[in-house]
Amino acid sequence: MGAQLRVYKRRIRSVSATKKITKAMEMIAASRVVKAQRKVAASTPYATELTRAVTAVGTGSNTKHPLTTEAETPTRAAVLLLTSDRGLAGAFNSNAIKAAEQLTERLEREGKQVDSYIVGRRGVAHYNFRDRKVAESWTGFTDEPTYADAKKVAAPLIEAIEKDTAVGGVDELHIVYTEFVSMMTQTALDARLLPLRLDEVAEETRSEGEILPLYDFEPSAEDVLDALLPRYVESRIYNALLQSAASKHAATRRAMKSATDNAGELINTLSRLANAARQAEITQEISEIVGGASALADATAGSDR
């Protein structure tokens, strides 16, 4: 076998192995997307009921709560960025990070100091590499987040927002995550969690012009709101974590699918090149044989004379 042909054969073998791996990863990601989507759906009843309750308290009482009132001059803001622990997901992480950076820039232009909170090893690595300060970070659960994880993430954020800005608290809480629109579309977006914009929340829930009843609060509107808002933040963070996980798996699936397709294409091209090389080798061998035979024939013909 000629040297060139051997090189082609070797490359085809290695590309086929890669293709098998990416194909397997694609299928794993596809099954995980379905699972993650199911989790998003399972968490929806709780989230909608909670949103309804928050709207009910917010609009049904004149209670002032630090989590719903905007500071007159907000000076500090917290940004929670959700990324994944593992890569191989196309532009998933870089899009989320880019969105977070744009948000940070915007907030800083507005004269606010920004504290970054990060979920996921990719985001942490990005910030560490650039020597940026990270207030707190969590890793290890981005593939399958549980409600307990969301609680863990929410706790320091709620604590920060309840503290006075002078002693390290924050006035605003923003979240950057990747929304799962469909299998093919996932968009990184930012949202302000706190202070709550009650009119916005109300719009989400009140679909067909439903009028909220006048509730009786037990024990009191303030206490209900006190207990409700942290839960609301937790549930929003939980939802964002789940959506990010689903988006990440969808992005991985897509990236792995195109990797598999590319590998297939590469194998095709390489096979053609290998075939051409083999053919060239054969042609050369034949012409060598023919050339040798005719030289031999010429030589014997000459000696005969």
Added chain:
Amino acid sequence: MAAELHVELVAADRQVWSGEATLVVARTTSGDIGVMPGHQPLLGVLESGPVTIRTSDGGTVVAAVHGGFVSFADNKLSLLAEIAELSDEIDVQRTERELERAKAEGDAAAERRADVRLRAAAAR
């Protein structure tokens, strides 16, 4: 037909139970409260405790609920809990072991959770 109210018992990550009921008893921070059809709109903070739902076909559903809210409006009652388990989902032996461990470690929150679970399981 007796008056009914629609009950949704949802935990943070799943829907636990939903159906029609004639009476729901839950523990709020200011005491036990019973809700029957036609109750005034209500929003309350729940304590860890068992929730009893008397279903319209005469049966009883008991669930252990840890932290959450109860809201009632338009004959629809929602029980939102971070963790909620129906009594027949509770593994009594495991919970007893948890209770022992919580007592040994002096973990008051875990002890209360286990206690609530056991009480809910006993009521089935």
